[in-house]
Amino acid sequence: MFEYRFEDLNHATVLSLSGELTLDEAISDLRNVLLEKLSHADNIVINLDGIKAIDLSVLQLFCSAHRMALTSGKSLSLSSYPTLFMKAVRNVGLSSLVCRNDIWRAECLWPELSMLPGEN
Helix, strand or coil, X not given: CEEEEEEECCXXXXXXXXXXXXXXXXXXXXXXXHHHHHHHCCEEEEEEEEEEEEXXXXXXXXXXXXXXXXXXXXXXXECCCCXXXXXXXXXXXXXXXXXXXXXXXXXXXXXXXXXXXCCC
């Protein structure tokens, strides 16, 4: 099960996620939440501090939402990198190198892994 809450700040809407972010537990609801907020907010920051699990489907959803935001002239970013998140990103091989479009690469959701804390 996963939970979410929003906090509207002056500069951004913060989406704090907790629980299990997996295909079975969260993907459909999380997709709807992101689509709704992207239609109304210009800057969304996703806080991952409370997550207990994350899988490839959610990483792909974040990537898709990020591209949608950029295409719409909006911003979507991550505010924290828990160890289990970093392990998931490394396990599936995500980094700014996977961004095929130069515009997306410049603002890639997946920073260079060597710049982030965690195991190399």
